[in-house]
Amino acid sequence: MNDDYDPAETSGFAEAELLTFSAFVDGELPEHERLEVLGRLAADARAASLVAAYRAQQAALRALCDTPSGAGGAARPYLVLRVRKPWWQRVAIAACWVAAGAGLAVLVGSLSPRLAWQPSQMAFAERADIAYAVYAPEKRHPVEVAAAEEEHLIAWLSKRLNRPLSVPSLQEYGYALVGGRLLPGDAAGPAAQFMYQDGSGARLTLYVTAIPKDETAFRLFRDGNRRTFYWVSDHMGYALSGQLSEERLRAIAIDVCSALGGRPDVWR
Known part of the structure; x- marks a missing residue:
């Protein structure tokens, strides 16, 4: 034995x-x-x-x-x-x-549904947080394709994820698109990361990947001073990561969810 x-x-x-x-x-x-x-x-x-x-x-x-x-x-x-x-x-x-x-x-x-978690979804939120921790501090190479080539960036990542993607604007929050990159995912396929930056140099990242199981839950993943709000909509997982207050990051995540065709009204 x-x-x-x-x-x-x-x-x-x-x-x-x-x-x-x-x-x-x-x-x-x-x-x-x-x-x-x-x-x-x-x-x-x-x-x-x-x-x-x-x-x-x-x-x-x-x-x-x-x-x-x-x-x-x-x-x-x-x-x-x-x-x-x-x-x-x-x-x-x-x-x-x-x-x-x-x-x-x-x-x-x-446990209430609010506290429940699915391993696959926890895993994609973890990967989103790790990707933020790795690439957000980068000075010279934070992205693979810069925002100046936004049309190419979206077309490339849409093709790799086999799903039409769009990049929501965060200008009203003071964040401009820096660019994006392709990341390894899991068995469901690769992931995309879009990076934003404000005037002070603070950054947010939006992580996107395919998720086999669909649901409407909206959850928070935290690691130290990093926070990630993540949700699933139409079999796509989204995770917004940053070092903002929970309240402010949640407000931005709700707007991002709406801009991407989700229904944040069901979990407000």
Whole structure:
């Protein structure tokens, strides 16, 4: 019998990589290593999905156990890694997981729709947040195609996503289009990122990708001082990311949703 926990989603990753992902989620990596992981996640959809699953697991168990956050606002992650432990620890952990699983089933069943989450949607919001963290600070190469070639940019990304895209204007909020780029997605296909910037240099990004399952929910994903409002409309996932206040970013996201043909009135 194998004493190590080896979930299918971790297959193909070395133990050192899993430990690095764990430290990344826990906020324990040095800055240069954290940036390296961000770059890896922006280019590797499978790694990004794994990290998203780890964070989702952490959030669910934190809600179950009511685990307080640390001084830096980040709670310890409950991640299962392929690290061998003494037999008595493995038995204790197994018992805890049985109890947690039973409690988690009750918890998930009692959560309101507002707090519910779908793994695939959490994953695309995670990828949008990572893409913002990687490319928004870029000075020389924030986009692949600049706003001066907006017509070409839209045609190119529409072709790659196999869906007609449009770029909403954020001029009334003081943000001008910088340009956009193509990003790796998941099994549903690649993603597009459009970047905006205001007069002070602050940036917002709009992430767009295909989503097999449609719904009308509107949710917030937060990582540190970065916020991402994300929603699904007509089998397309949209995520607006930035470092604005939650209230202001939500207002902009509602207008963006309307401009793209969504129905924000159903979740206002």
